Amino acid sequence: MSKNIKKIGVMTSGGDSPGMNAAIRAVVRACAYHKITCLGIYRGYQGLIEGDFEEMNARSVHHIINKGGTILKSARSQDFRTQEGRAKAYENIKKANIDALVLIGGDGTFTGGMVFNEEYNFPVIGIPGTIDNDIFGTKFTLGYDTALNTVVDAIDKIRDTASSHNRLFFVEVMGRDAGHIALNAGVGSGAEEILIPEENLGLARLLESLERSRKSGKSSSIVVVAEGDKTGKNVFELAEYVEKNLPYYDIRVSVLGHMQRGGSPSCYDRVLASRMGVKAVESLLEGKTNYMVGIQDDKMILTPLDQAVKGKSEIDKELLKVSDIMSI
Amino acid sequence: MSKNIKKIGVMTSGGDSPGMNAAIRAVVRACAYHKITCLGIYRGYQGLIEGDFEEMNARSVHHIINKGGTILKSARSQDFRTQEGRAKAYENIKKANIDALVLIGGDGTFTGGMVFNEEYNFPVIGIPGTIDNDIFGTKFTLGYDTALNTVVDAIDKIRDTASSHNRLFFVEVMGRDAGHIALNAGVGSGAEEILIPEENLGLARLLESLERSRKSGKSSSIVVVAEGDKTGKNVFELAEYVEKNLPYYDIRVSVLGHMQRGGSPSCYDRVLASRMGVKAVESLLEGKTNYMVGIQDDKMILTPLDQAVKGKSEIDKELLKVSDIMSI
Amino acid sequence: MSKNIKKIGVMTSGGDSPGMNAAIRAVVRACAYHKITCLGIYRGYQGLIEGDFEEMNARSVHHIINKGGTILKSARSQDFRTQEGRAKAYENIKKANIDALVLIGGDGTFTGGMVFNEEYNFPVIGIPGTIDNDIFGTKFTLGYDTALNTVVDAIDKIRDTASSHNRLFFVEVMGRDAGHIALNAGVGSGAEEILIPEENLGLARLLESLERSRKSGKSSSIVVVAEGDKTGKNVFELAEYVEKNLPYYDIRVSVLGHMQRGGSPSCYDRVLASRMGVKAVESLLEGKTNYMVGIQDDKMILTPLDQAVKGKSEIDKELLKVSDIMSI
């Protein structure tokens, strides 16, 4: 075990996701277990620059494992993109005797960490916290499983009213660059069609598919659309286009929005967060740095941060086919 | 008991709401209990015109008490607005030997029933099924309580992410003419401000209130806006206006949309539906017609349909004051 | 407004129930609104005796409206049953300059308050917080609506497995003295039979009813049993008795237990708590004492504490009949 690490700072940064609190709890308790000090850093890199720290012990984090959001707050820091900002941050870190950082967040968070590590040779470990599941080096990111349940729960409700009225619904879900949420929640909610940025179905084939769906005797249809899908300009124009071309459809649009980021984390996300928090602290204590903790084949793994940032979390082709078969 | 009523038809019409299935079940079972026949009419008045009927017994409605939507489907019928349409409906009713109708729906549904009753002197009883709670003659409509829980659950999730980022959220909820959902779900979710059609707060006072809220040290704010609120042109322009005038706020908009209409009904709505279904059938058997079943002081009451349609379900002034006090 | 009341203490006592936190929040904010001080008293009467107080302002209670349990903790105090205990409590009250108390709890809590009021002529107002809904003077107690939803949600799950296996389930729910939960959740979950303390169905009629239910073609049966029901010695012996007499039934027992007391409060309970908290504070400010706040016909009312304690919250006979009709 590394003798040099006596105090670890932990922060959440970027968009929040369910399970971040569980990860904070795990980092804090793993520190307590290994008898080192843990400092909570508020509002991500911005709090690092402003020295907004608070010492945390095992009791500080009780009853947060099941809470959405992050007790450490999150922010996107413009200042940290400047050398002056990072210098200020390093100064605060030295003053507070912090020996290493655990960074909970996404791509942007990790990029910040890498730059900081490079400039100051300062030990950092990342934990992937984002509902989008778009991080290379881990099969699942924190909050993704919870978001999927939130989305299918919402679409189940929409299905009730859709099938009572024989309607066609376009439901937009999060995922600016990745279709993981749309594809999985689409299959999970029995969507008739799923539109994701990774595959451009094209408007012609969408109409065709909806025609076929109607002829097969379906009483209602749900089309799940990822935020970043390129089939239409946006979900509203997409709906308008379909309405014009398939006039027998009574069409509605629903944008699920920010509720997808919140809520009490699922059991899976709580356990994953606990495992990742422990792994992050123990990796730092073993002298590792510049890695992201991930899960692969249900085991904790480490991926260099630069690979995590550069790599792409591919969509599951087999699931695309399953989706096709299911919407027959 | 009226000897004339041997067969009752039941339908759902207009927008669907959670609890409609529980009400159908109650009507069917109350018929079975009183040894009369029950016919399910599909797609509201449209099914009446098309003769889309199905006999239902106690077993036909098992396992639907907890399902959202309506197994009888719903529709808005243009044809029923014409004399020809209603004549066709009456013909089908006579052919099927239906002696009376139970109409589950809202204002439009009841208006249709009144006209039909007037023209053909045909016995009808209404059950108020709408999430908006905007029907005179009942303290609660079917689906309202469920919708409130759906809304507070969604806003709880939004609050997670709002308070992690110190954000201001505008959340639009259903209620084109009535602020019941907005007011109650707003108080229930601890909203900082609630905008409803019944009260025009005005843009100036909204800004003032948000300023005060920020100064009081609140880390995040939720403004609940009823669909029919007139403070801004719509929730997006409202948000834009505030963003322009209070630039330190990071503002987001969320339109909850159709998920509010779906979902498994709450216990309250299931019990209310069961009581209303029984009351509707027994009222018909007692020879009553042209009434709506309602609940007042936790007791079943009857209100003449024309009063139900003309009257207004007032917003609770005391609750407006409670809301003010709570957002201090 | 009473000039004498400048500081109000608030406590939760007895069994906890969802909505207690929302009520604490409402009391604290109503005090802030009326510019008087509010002290939180920990662990009910025990905390009063031990002087375990903490000043609370509007911000102290943020983000608790949706949390189950009580941030002030609860306890049953043996010491407060003694004159010495109450004398010690009064001493602490004087020392802390508390002018009046808001007591959130059930019968036991109110009895304690009445004795204290009698001995020291000290202003107290009660808020009924218990899931059992067994308090006279209010149509609904805090937590009751939430508990109903928790129970029907659990029974919905049990129904899934019951009907997959054609099983008979006995489900015990809370309610030692009152059948409100059993009756309403029973109707809400479509139970075939409901056993409550207020009505002794008798073993013979239970067997008869279950026989009839089986013959009517039902694929599964749920019997909801209130804790305090007297049909059998307890739910396990009841199940055994039925198994012996109706051997073709595959019987299971489920005791829902303490999860019924927890969980995020429903919208109804949150709004009710907010209204009751405001009413309690404003009643004290108007010089009222020794009352319990209640809801009747959706309006806030006051009932003298001794009536609240002595009276009985009757079961709804009409609902019993609805239950019979529904289980046809």
Add this chain to the structure above:
Amino acid sequence: MSKNIKKIGVMTSGGDSPGMNAAIRAVVRACAYHKITCLGIYRGYQGLIEGDFEEMNARSVHHIINKGGTILKSARSQDFRTQEGRAKAYENIKKANIDALVLIGGDGTFTGGMVFNEEYNFPVIGIPGTIDNDIFGTKFTLGYDTALNTVVDAIDKIRDTASSHNRLFFVEVMGRDAGHIALNAGVGSGAEEILIPEENLGLARLLESLERSRKSGKSSSIVVVAEGDKTGKNVFELAEYVEKNLPYYDIRVSVLGHMQRGGSPSCYDRVLASRMGVKAVESLLEGKTNYMVGIQDDKMILTPLDQAVKGKSEIDKELLKVSDIMSI
């Protein structure tokens, strides 16, 4: 593709689990997609013996992906354990021209399938459906993820009341032979101690751990106990033993029971079921038999049925350690 397979039978057998309906749907739709006929077999092997079949098409399974239980019902068949029973089953299969079977269930189901395959050289493929996650050859069984969420949701509610009263709760969860649910839901709900059949903690160390927990300042404690744990004779005697030895604890017991088997499946279980159903049908079409479909590293795999039955699904040692660290 195997030309011999033109008709596939699908059944659910043994204890039901959430996701079984989604798997039935997937099998039926995969058959439709590959243009072969699908027969639903009711009540597992018993229905096979009684010839209780029904042809299913893509529309027969709409709106069941989100329903708990199994529309094909389940049963444990004594008759199928006899040669006569299996002979009768084979006769029915021949009469109905069924070419292969998809068996959704657990160990017992697969053993039955293996014997049948051996005796009649009849193609079978298994899908692991059980909440216990105790099947070798798959990382996750259908229903396990949903059950975990049900359990943590229930324990979250119990935690509310536990921490309001500073109580110690023993919560028994399902798992007669395996501690997967207890361990994962225990970590997920922040349990102070987790007792599983795979590890005998011993009464002495349990007392020790609870003492330590109390001294560390915890206000409440949850001990999650797997049904099959051997530390005490059962959870009630365990609680009694602790109460006798640690008298300052106010102890309660809660047995979660059958609600763990029900409920709407999580998104994960719905997607897993969809993938497994497709894989099962396509494996049969490729001429494979006597395999179980499983998931490993998020990919579909096949395991010979005899290995699936004989093998053991090991508990995750790393997670045991995480659990220790988290309960510091």
